[in-house]
Amino acid sequence: MSFEITRMRENEIDDWNKVSWEAFAAVEDRLATLFYPGGLTERTKAYMGKSTRDSLSDSSYSYVFVRDSSTKQVVGVACWYFQTKDLSMQEVVDKEEKARKERAEQEPIPGINFAAISDFREAQASSKREILGGKAHALLKVLATLPAAQRKGAGAAGLRWGLQQADELGLPAYLEASGMGRPLYAKHGFNEVCELPLDTSKHGHPYKCTHWCMLRAAKCLDQ
C-alpha cells in the first residue's frame, strides 16, 4: 500500500481532529478519555478546533493528512513542530510559563478534564527541557492512524515525512511515544531517553499510561 501526504487546510481542522480522536480513543490506556471524558462533543470539537487554529498562526507547525494514494482517502494524521533556532534556557522557561498561564486562564468546559491535561503538558515540558534544553529540534506532536487502517504503513509515512525535513534542516527529532508508537519509532532510529513522569492515578484513572521520551540524533547531511 502506498501513501501520500497533504497539508491540512484551515477548513479541514475538524476532519483532522476527528481522525486523531478516533485513533487515540481506541488506545488501551484510555488517556484520551481521561482528558475528554465527555467524548467528541460539539464543545470538545470547538475547543480542539480553536487550539489547532491558534497554532496555525505559528509557521513552525505542520499539520498533515496521510492518504491512501489510490483512493485519496484519509487514513491518518500527523502534526510536526520544527524549532529551527536554538533558544536560551530563559526563553524556554518563558514559553512554558506563557503556556501555563494560558491553561490557568482557560474557562472550564464540560466534558474536558483540564487538570489532567495540564499535568500531562507539565510532564511533557519538564522532560523536553531536561533532554533538549533550548536546542533546535523537530518535534512529532501527534501521529495517529484510523484503527481500521493500522499496521499498513500509514504511521510510518507520516513519521518519515517529518524526519525527511528534520534531516534536511539538520535537526534532531524528539517525541513522547505511546506503547503503540514505540516499536515504530525505534525502527526509525529513535532511542529511549526516559519515561515521561506522569501519574494519572491521582485523577482516578485506573489504566497504566506509560510514555517514553525518545530522541533521534540529527543526521549529518554530508554523510
Ligand SMILES: CC(C)(COP(=O)(O)OP(=O)(O)OC[C@H]1O[C@@H](n2cnc3c(N)ncnc32)[C@H](O)[C@@H]1OP(=O)(O)O)[C@@H](O)C(=O)NCCC(=O)NCCS
Ligand atoms: C502508532 C500508530 C500511529 C502507528 O500507525 P500505523 O499506521 O499502524 O503504523 P505503521 O503501519 O506504519 O507501522 C506499524 C508498526 O508500528 C508498530 N505498531 C503499530 N501498531 C501496533 C500495536 N498495536 N502494537 C504494537 N506495535 C504496533 C509496529 O512496529 C508496526 O510494525 P509491524 O506492523 O511491522 O509490526 C497507530 O498505532 C495509532 O494511531 N495508535 C494510536 C495513537 C498513538 O498511540 N499514536 C502514537 C502517539 S506517540
